[in-house]
Structures are given as C-alpha cells and as structure tokens.
Amino acid sequence: MTTPFPATAKKLGLYPVVDSVEWIARLLDAGVRTIQLRIKDLPESEAEPAVAEAVALGKRYQARLFINDYWRLAIKYGAYGVHLGQEDLDTADLVAIRQAGLRLGLSTHDDAELDRALAVKPSYIALGHIFPTQTKAMPSAPQGLAELRRHLTRLKDISTVAIGGISIERAPEVLACGPGSIAVVSAITQAENWREATQILLALAEPPGENSAE
Ligand SMILES: Cc1ncc(COP(=O)(O)OP(=O)(O)O)c(N)n1
Ligand SMILES: Cc1ncsc1CCOP(=O)(O)O
Numbered sequence: 676m677t678t679p680f681p682a683t684a685k686k687l688g689l690y691p692v693v694d695s696v697e698w699i700a701r702l703l704d705a706g707v708r709t710i711q712l713r714i715k716d717l718p719e720s721e722a723e724p725a726v727a728e729a730v731a732l733g734k735r736y737q738a739r740l741f742i743n744d745y746w747r748l749a750i751k752y753g754a755y756g757v758h759l760g761q762e763d764l765d766t767a768d769l770v771a772i773r774q775a776g777l778r779l780g781l782s783t784h785d786d787a788e789l790d791r792a793l794a795v796k797p798s799y800i801a802l803g804h805i806f807p808t809q810t811k812a813m814p815s816a817p818q819g820l821a822e823l824r825r826h827l828t829r830l831k832d833i834s835t836v837a838i839g840g841i842s843i844e845r846a847p848e849v850l851a852c853g854p855g856s857i858a859v860v861s862a863i864t865q866a867e868n869w870r871e872a873t874q875i876l877l878a879l880a881e882p883p884g885e886n887s888a889e
C-alpha cells in the first residue's frame with residue numbers, strides 16, 4: 676500500500692509562485708504564508724543558494740515554502756514541501772522526498788494525470804491551467820471553470836490548488852468552484868502595484884478566520 680505524503684492545510688489560500696528570493700522575502704513580509712520558489716533551467720549548483728535562502732526565509736516566517744523541481748535541494752535544506760509536474764514524476768525519488776518528511780504537490784491537467792497523481796497520495800493536487808497564461812508554454816488547452824468544478828468533485832479529501840491565468844478579476848469565479856487555493860504568478864509579479872494586488876488576492880483567497888496553520 677502506498678504511504679501518503681504528509682498532509683498540508685486543506686485551504687492553502689493565496690499561493691504565489693515566484694522566481695527569486697527577493698520576491699519570496701517581499702511576499703512573506705506582506706503576509707503571504709504559502710509560496711513557491713520556481714526557478715527554471717538553472718543547473719542545480721546555481722539554483723542552490725536561492726533554494727537555501729528561500730527555505731531559511733520560509734522557516735523564519737513559519738510559511739509553507741514549496742520548491743519547484745529541485746527536490747534534492749528541497750530535501751537538503753529541509754523545505755516545507757516540493758512541487759512536481761508529471762514529467763518530474765518520471766525521475767524524482769518520491770520515496771526519498773517522503774522519507775525526508777516533505778510535503779508534495781503535483782500538477783495535473785486531465786483525468787489521466789489525476790489518476791496518476793492520486794495514486795502517489797500527495798499533499799495537494801494542482802489543477803491547471805484554468806485560463807490562458809503567458810507565463811508558461813502549455814501543450815494542452817485551458818481547462819476552464821466547468822472542468823475545474825468537475826475535477827474538484829473527485830478531490831473532496833485532499834488539498835487542491837487552481838493555477839493558470841488567474842487574475843484579480845477572475846479569482847472570485849475560480850474560488851467559487853471550491854479549490855483550497857489559487858496559485859498565481861503574473862497577477863502579482865506583473866501588477867502595477869504588487870502590494871495592493873497581494874492584499875486584494877489575500878482577502879479573496881483567505882477570508883478572516885479561514886486560514887489553517889497546518
Ligand atoms: C502550484 C503549481 N501548479 C503547477 C505548477 C507547474 O508545475 P510543472 O507542471 O512541473 O511545470 P514547471 O512549473 O516546473 O514549469 C507549479 N509549478 N506550481
Ligand atoms: C507554472 C504554471 N503551471 C501551470 S500554469 C503556470 C503559470 C501560471 O502563471 P500565471 O498566473 O501568470 O498565469
């Protein structure tokens with residue numbers, strides 16, 4: 676029988692995905708408590724200082740800091756968790772991640788990927804991309820809100836994250852579908868006023884009294 680990964684909060688709330696320690700520091704200081712460091716295409720040795728700093732910051736703020744892709748570094752520095760995509764699943768050592776006590780988040784885009792992800796018993800499942808996005812080249816079409824709703828009906832007992840093209844304007848309709856979290860990149864990093872955008876998104880995704888400390 677597959678051993679589950681450690682649970683995370685059912686409602687992870689606002690989940691910014693950013694590419695630098697500077698963004699991690701700013702957003703933790705602004706009150707964000709779930710966050711991901713997503714550095715792409717750097718050799719592990721070059722990404723290592725950023726991962727180490729991000730993990731230290733996450734601990735200082737008692738935040739849920741997920742490391743994208745670099746699972747060995749996440750284990751080495753004791754991150755809260757790791758985020759992996761379907762391709763990453765082909766190569767990552769899931770046993771090592773679980774034995775190190777890290778949470779695991781997995782990307783999914785359709786029913787087959789959901790089946791595969793659920794078999795791993797991760798800490799959360801990400802569903803995307805919901806709307807068109809400029810941030811990442813996606814091989815599939817956006818799933819939209821109806822598919823998001825349909826997928827969520829299969830995921831009552833696990834923490835869920837919606838991602839892809841979620842703007843301040845679209846966040847309420849996404850949240851109304853019932854995911855525990857919305858992950859955003861450009862809604863914050865490309866905002867004219869990132870502080871204001873973050874506060875608006877925090878208020879939408881984390882209504883007072885609803886944020887769990889897990
Ligand atoms: C919360 C969240 N959801 C999805 C992704 C995408 O992960 P992946 O499919 O592995 O693609 P890359 O981010 O590695 O390009 C994510 N990072 N975070
Ligand atoms: C990393 C990732 N995975 C699926 S969509 C996406 C990018 C989301 O970025 P944005 O919030 O700017 O659309």
Ligand SMILES: [Mg+2]
Binds near residue numbers: 743744758763
């Ligand atoms: Mg990945």
